[in-house]
Amino acid sequence: MRRVLPEALLAAVLTAVLAVPIFGLRIHVDGIDVSLDRTPTPVIVAVVVVFLLRLFQEPLRAGWARARLSITWQHPLADALRRTRRQPGYRALPWTLLLIAAVVWPFTASRGAVDIMTLALIYVMLGLGLNIVVGFAGLLVLGYAAFYAVGAYAYALLAQHFGLSFWLSLPIAGALAALTGFLLGLPVLRLRGDYLAIVTLGFGEITRLLLNNLNVLTGGPDGIGNIPRPTLFGLEFGRRASEGGATFHEFFGIDYSGEHAVIFLYLLGLALVVSILFVIDRLQRMPLGRAWEALREDEIACRSLGLNPTVIKLSALTLSAVFAGLAGAFFAARQGYINPESFTFIESAMVLAIVVLGGMGSQFGIMLAAIAITALPELAREFNEYRMLAFGLVMVLMMIWRPQGLVPAVRPRLELPERSEPAP
Amino acid sequence: MSRSLGKTAAAEPTPSPLLEVRGLSMRFGGLLAVDTVNFDVRRDQIFAIIGPNGAGKTTVFNCVGGFYRPTTGSVTLDGQPIHHLSSHRIARLGLVRTFQNVRLFKTMTVVENLLISQHTQLETRLLHGLFKTPNYRRAEAEALERAVFWLDKVGLLPVANREAGNLAYGQQRRLEIARCMITHPKLLMLDEPAAGLNPQETRDLDRLINDLRAEHGVAVLLIEHDMSLVMGISDEILVMEYGRPIATGTPDEIRSDPRVIKAYLGEE
Amino acid sequence: MSGSSLLEFIQQAINGLTLGSIYALIAIGYTMVYGIIGMINFAHGEIYMIGAYVGLLVITVLGLFGVDSISLILLATLAVSILVTGSYGWTVERLAYRPLRGSPRLVPLISAIGVSIFLQNYVQLGQGARDVSMQPVLTGGWRFGPEDGFQVYLSYMQVLIAAVTVVSMTVLTLFISRSRMGRACRACSQDRAMANLLGIDTDRVIALTFVLGAALAAVAGVLVSMYYGLVNPFIGFIAGLKAFTAAVLGGIGSIPGAMLGGVVLGLAESFASAYLRTEYKDVVAFALLIGVLLVRPSGLLGRPDVEKV
Ligand SMILES: Nc1ncnc2c1ncn2[C@@H]1O[C@H](COP(=O)(O)OP(=O)(O)O)[C@@H](O)[C@H]1O
Numbered sequence A: 001m002r003r004v005l006p007e008a009l010l011a012a013v014l015t016a017v018l019a020v021p022i023f024g025l026r027i028h029v030d031g032i033d034v035s036l037d038r039t040p041t042p043v044i045v046a047v048v049v050v051f052l053l054r055l056f057q058e059p060l061r062a063g064w065a066r067a068r069l070s071i072t073w074q075h076p077l078a079d080a081l082r083r084t085r086r087q088p089g090y091r092a093l094p095w096t097l098l099l100i101a102a103v104v105w106p107f108t109a110s111r112g113a114v115d116i117m118t119l120a121l122i123y124v125m126l127g128l129g130l131n132i133v134v135g136f137a138g139l140l141v142l143g144y145a146a147f148y149a150v151g152a153y154a155y156a157l158l159a160q161h162f163g164l165s166f167w168l169s170l171p172i173a174g175a176l177a178a179l180t181g182f183l184l185g186l187p188v189l190r191l192r193g194d195y196l197a198i199v200t201l202g203f204g205e206i207t208r209l210l211l212n213n214l215n216v217l218t219g220g221p222d223g224i225g226n227i228p229r230p231t232l233f234g235l236e237f238g239r240r241a242s243e244g245g246a247t248f249h250e251f252f253g254i255d256y257s258g259e260h261a262v263i264f265l266y267l268l269g270l271a272l273v274v275s276i277l278f279v280i281d282r283l284q285r286m287p288l289g290r291a292w293e294a295l296r297e298d299e300i301a302c303r304s305l306g307l308n309p310t311v312i313k314l315s316a317l318t319l320s321a322v323f324a325g326l327a328g329a330f331f332a333a334r335q336g337y338i339n340p341e342s343f344t345f346i347e348s349a350m351v352l353a354i355v356v357l358g359g360m361g362s363q364f365g366i367m368l369a370a371i372a373i374t375a376l377p378e379l380a381r382e383f384n385e386y387r388m389l390a391f392g393l394v395m396v397l398m399m400i401w402r403p404q405g406l407v408p409a410v411r412p413r414l415e416l417p418e419r420s421e422p423a424p
Numbered sequence B: 001m002s003r004s005l006g007k008t009a010a011a012e013p014t015p016s017p018l019l020e021v022r023g024l025s026m027r028f029g030g031l032l033a034v035d036t037v038n039f040d041v042r043r044d045q046i047f048a049i050i051g052p053n054g055a056g057k058t059t060v061f062n063c064v065g066g067f068y069r070p071t072t073g074s075v076t077l078d079g080q081p082i083h084h085l086s087s088h089r090i091a092r093l094g095l096v097r098t099f100q101n102v103r104l105f106k107t108m109t110v111v112e113n114l115l116i117s118q119h120t121q122l123e124t125r126l127l128h129g130l131f132k133t134p135n136y137r138r139a140e141a142e143a144l145e146r147a148v149f150w151l152d153k154v155g156l157l158p159v160a161n162r163e164a165g166n167l168a169y170g171q172q173r174r175l176e177i178a179r180c181m182i183t184h185p186k187l188l189m190l191d192e193p194a195a196g197l198n199p200q201e202t203r204d205l206d207r208l209i210n211d212l213r214a215e216h217g218v219a220v221l222l223i224e225h226d227m228s229l230v231m232g233i234s235d236e237i238l239v240m241e242y243g244r245p246i247a248t249g250t251p252d253e254i255r256s257d258p259r260v261i262k263a264y265l266g267e268e
Numbered sequence C: 001m002s003g004s005s006l007l008e009f010i011q012q013a014i015n016g017l018t019l020g021s022i023y024a025l026i027a028i029g030y031t032m033v034y035g036i037i038g039m040i041n042f043a044h045g046e047i048y049m050i051g052a053y054v055g056l057l058v059i060t061v062l063g064l065f066g067v068d069s070i071s072l073i074l075l076a077t078l079a080v081s082i083l084v085t086g087s088y089g090w091t092v093e094r095l096a097y098r099p100l101r102g103s104p105r106l107v108p109l110i111s112a113i114g115v116s117i118f119l120q121n122y123v124q125l126g127q128g129a130r131d132v133s134m135q136p137v138l139t140g141g142w143r144f145g146p147e148d149g150f151q152v153y154l155s156y157m158q159v160l161i162a163a164v165t166v167v168s169m170t171v172l173t174l175f176i177s178r179s180r181m182g183r184a185c186r187a188c189s190q191d192r193a194m195a196n197l198l199g200i201d202t203d204r205v206i207a208l209t210f211v212l213g214a215a216l217a218a219v220a221g222v223l224v225s226m227y228y229g230l231v232n233p234f235i236g237f238i239a240g241l242k243a244f245t246a247a248v249l250g251g252i253g254s255i256p257g258a259m260l261g262g263v264v265l266g267l268a269e270s271f272a273s274a275y276l277r278t279e280y281k282d283v284v285a286f287a288l289l290i291g292v293l294l295v296r297p298s299g300l301l302g303r304p305d306v307e308k309v
């Protein structure tokens, strides 16, 4: 007890040492004149806060523990929820309702909202894709935006140079991204898995660099414009049809409306998300998905049973890249133009934040997190300035307090039928 | 190496051993954990390695199984050199093991543990699984059947749907053995399988190991401290001390070997 | 090789060695932390960036007081910068990594990238996102070569960088090999569980490793801010990536390896930007990383690691 005061003082001094050079003194450059702005307030606030927190650490901890105890009433509810989610019959129901709501919603919402949701769907795809490698296989990928870029540029270039349609380009974009992931993983995954983090980080930077500098191919910093929008079985959503094409509104004999295109894109994104969800659900129940899980849990045991860790990790990375490629092609189609700025490290960090926040391995949590993170900047503009700061903090705090994420994953477990064990 | 009387009498040509270990050494920095170890395991044999803690027994397993690359020496399985192969390749050739500290997939169910170990025999191609082709369904159904067979055999059927991490210790040990056996191994390596078991469980284990050899044609390489188990079950025993092999022979020979007595009794 | 192209080659070698010294200083922090707790400390590049900011701040403050003795500036800057970044290294380990000891590998790795993102934006908030530049403190140098042809230029600053790097490395090596704490460090990096059994306070050793790494990063930061006179919150990102490459190149976990790796990488980059295109020097570094992982994953001086089963 008596040691609390000196420790609090020490913490306060440490805070001062940390804060003064960053927040207390600011270098002000004006031409060749260099001066120092002194801003003591934030430092003083930080020092006082840290001092008090440290001083009253014990009572605060105790209070926190009590507060936590008092909210355990939630647990029966959570348990019940988890049990219904395991029941095969009930599992489908909430998802079906959710899907119906998601399909009907755009017809009632504003155009701007639908547009933002379409963007959110892209992040859902990215989150779900990254989750395969991070959540299932337990490998960190820090340059996910690179695969996303491969997909986007693949579609843009295929459309520009060969006039390929969105629908034809989509699988090619996925395949190219997969190839990239495979080639990148090949040298790295034989080794310790955590090298993958740094190699993909580097790869992300290199990709951005190449996109910016290979002007002939990628258009450099200006990027590529005039990317055609997707069509519905050949029907276009423009006001007038391109040469030899037909438009949606003329075909159905309705008035032209800009909303058709927006809603169509949204529904297209939704369809992609639903197919990805379906694939992931199957994957989790397949030998491959089980192997990812097993590998994350105990690689040595896996090897002792003849599972080749490199192949299994590589399959996770490759599949994960496929989804980023698909998302990228869809992104290019939605934007109509792309440039390297959309594929920076910030993008990769954002997708990782989605996965971490939503709960590694949990599809539902990731969807929630993706929507929240995309919608938040739209609701609160000021958030943008602190966005990255918040992402960084969220990753650290989540790892300390809730590494399983806000909505922990419920893995589909394989169980033997009928021969039920006697009730415990 | 001499055997007990009746067995060697026949003039049939001795078949090549299943596992041949020659001049095996493993060095960790300054420590020679395994020092020039030689032994053979025949196809129908239960072969035990004994020795005090730290003698290098587990390290022998790790070298044979490809988890460590031996500093020198060769390991041959069925006439094929395996010491340069990685552990998963060796496992596929039919040499599997359990671990001194049980290594199950703790958060997965007991059945799932048995499915994981059949991974190499399953239909793992992506599209087959995504579209649940007949091939895929059949493979999964057969895998489940095999799992049920082995769960029954080791008495874990009633707990098939529990999380492996929640099993009692003895059950975990048996699950680990089942997980190995379901891969149809030629040689099963057990690292202290009786450690932590009660006497009844140890007797069951004894019976199980004998049964595995008799009915499933698997040779067993065993590390064990329980002397009554080792002496009762083994055809041949290798004694190690400080990384060096100090004696090889039948249980009777080992029991009366002065070096072994010295190594064991001298310590206790 | 004609005379002038030989001189050009020498010039690039000088530049490469300068750059390599910086990489080597940062790489040691990566390699030591990886050696002890097997984690890639992504935030290390940011620690270096903070060191550079502090360096610039101290130089500015001294400038306002009219101090112009180079040795005084250097010593004061190094001292303050090491104090501050050492504190950052300690705090980061204490708050963001220590609570995660014993978690699955992925968990501290995500925390580390979180710290890295956080620190980058935190400095941006405090100091602004724009480049901060100032007049070089130490100018001038020697020229060699023909009057009318290509001349090799060796600046005083480059010599200073080399000298400070050599001194820091020597101090570190002596500390690790001679002192009690240094022996504890080595014991921990061989077998942490065993060291713990033998009564070594492993938490303290780990904290010390972070502080030592941060101190060397501070030295690198100070040298960079004196050399280029230009700092922004993003310099840590690329420098960290390069330094990690250097650490892998030399053999992760090996301190001499990190030094060698830094120098090799610096030279490679310098030659690449001279003989290829400047934009591609990062590509060369990355290609080198992949190449090493393919051909010699344990690095130039590293021992292949045996994962304990
Ligand atoms: N990966 C390793 N690195 C360093 N030393 C090891 C390693 N594995 C085992 N050892 C050492 O080798 C010796 C033999 O260990 P082990 O084979 O586990 O003995 P046993 O199984 O006979 O009890 C021990 O001193 C142990 O500390």
Ligand SMILES: [Mg+2]
Pocket: B057, B058, B059, B100
């Ligand atoms: Mg052992």
